[in-house]
């Protein structure tokens with residue numbers, strides 16, 4: 398098969414011919430229809446997130462099952478599918494509770510093994526991890542779902558528990574933040590977007606943000622600005638960027654009994670949060686790490702009926718031969734929207 402391979406961290410990703418993946422006994426091989434290019438792929442390429450070299454990245458994909466192992470009961474060749482970026486083992490207490498997103502034995506195509514910047518990709522524990530794609534959800538749209546969009550969906554719904562009319566503050570309007578803006582607005586929340594980029598804030602408005610705060614502006618007191626715009630603070634606030642300052646600001650932006658959800662990764666280690674406010678205002682603090690396959694149907698229904706339109710988040714659709722260029726472009730600031738590689742229909 399053809400795949401994009403890099404031999405070392407930072408080395409040029411090259412489109413080349415490699416052996417097809419073996420089908421795991423409990424898994425499937427998927428012919429990739431489309432696959433997103435995510436900043437997590439860039440982190441792996443740069444060596445921030447160790448992988449086995451040479452490596453094939455790519456973890457946000459959708460496609461068609463072409464082979465299923467003897468232990469797979471629910472899936473067959475020809476099924477249109479996608480998967481969460483974190484695939485559970487299927488057998489531990491967390492997976493059996495439906496929380497594969499925190500499985501301690503999880504596998505992640507594109508990180509723990511070869512990924513989807515390839516014509517074929519293997520997925521372990523297929524019965525626990527595959528998600529059926531409705532016929533009217535195309536591969537490019539579905540490739541947006543597995544990582545950033547699903548993480549945002551879980552943050553807004555399961556952790557944030559936003560209700561119509563609630564104020565949802567979204568700090569950081571990259572792929573995951575704009576997903577949260579779209580999801581919050583579609584569910585009836587009043588969305589306030591925060592970013593340092595005027596272009597990102599304009600995009601957030603297009604996707605449903607009612608108010609925006611330019612964090613690069615002259616007033617650095619975000620909590621006061623958010624408090625004034627929302628009449629007392631956000632009911633739910635998401636750090637979709639991942640920085641100690643943003644995480645703390647997100648907590649300060651909450652009204653009493655509000656909920657902070659940490660979505661942006663914090664690779665630098667422990668982060669100080671204003672725990673005095675957490676107790677005085679009875680705030681809730683959550684982390685969100687993707688979403689298990691079990692929880693996809695509720696999101697997929699909203700995608701299939703057009704309530705959620707993740708395809709609007711796609712900026713550029715490229716070919717497999719352009720993956721290296723797309724990864725290199727992430728050395729700079731994020732472009733407008735998600736980049737998706739299309740291999741088939």
Ligand SMILES: [Zn+2]
Pocket residue numbers: 435436437438456457482544545
């Ligand atoms: Zn991703």
Ligand SMILES: [Zn+2]
Pocket residue numbers: 485486487488489490491492493497500501502503
């Ligand atoms: Zn497990």
